[in-house]
Amino acid sequence: MKTLLGTLVVALSAWASAVHAQGYPQKPVRMIIPFAPGGASDFVGRIIAPKLGELLGQQIVIDNRAGASGNIGVDAAGKAPADGYTIFLGNVGTIAINPTVLPAAINPTKDFTAVTLVSDVPSILIAHPSVPAGTVREFVAFARSRPGALNFGSPGSSTVNRLEMEQFMRTTGIKMVHVPYKGGAGPAVTGLLGNETHAMFITLVSASSFVKAGRLKAYAVTTRNRFDGLPDVPTMIEAGYPDMVSSSWQGMFVPAGTPRAAVMRLYEDLQKTLETQDVKQRFASGGAQVARSKSPEEFAAFVVAEAARWGRLAKEVGATVD
8 A cells, every 4th residue: 555655646646747847938038158158168058048938948057156166156056945946057067077176065966957968069189289289199299299398288287188288198198297277278379389398188169260370289189070160180089099088068057957848948949940051150160069959868968978088087087276
């Protein structure tokens, strides 16, 4: 009798959640972006918001919660009611790297439900023109013959661009000195332009204009396929390094416990949003690419793998918050 009663309670609870979510959403939805206006996350979120709001039938209200390398926004989103009215635009830093270098009350892989990938911001391996190597292989040979003599810049100690170079050094056996810059990609690229550093991995959007102008040397992009904006630049796979596929990805999350029906409504409308030509074109104008997940479960598995990949490396190299 108790078993039957328990089954009935579970069934009624699931039914109530489904009925509640059928009318979702019935009010504006808040999108927390854990960085200040003007950055890559804000760029992506503000492109997505109008079309997503149109499909949901409710306004998407952007809420920028900057600070603590994104952890202030993570905390606000993770502690929000799990009712579908707070969505969170996370990225590789806030979701996969920060938990290792900047522990917080919220555990992204446990306290969020993954909805879908929304964008990729690929990286590119670049060097100052004074570096004589013309290809990735030549650069590796050049660096290997001068262990510790070359240095590489990054937007910060715990950024994915720094970790990409750490992975590359492990893969190739080269040794370079890390020079972290404060203030993001801009200062790091400026340092490379000024010959303060020799090479770096950086987001395509931060470097493509300098590559096109011949002010920086491009070796390879970290995408699986060549980037349309730089068709002559090979991929790391083509250069012989298939493990060097990476990006500064961004994806949508909701607080854990959000009704499944609301999660699926968000997932489906986000897929439709990302399919629109206007969104694709606006992403491309900023050096980003549309990225989608086949299901929330696929995205969740991707997040776990990324957290293991970058979190382990960040710990091993002693990455810290700048």
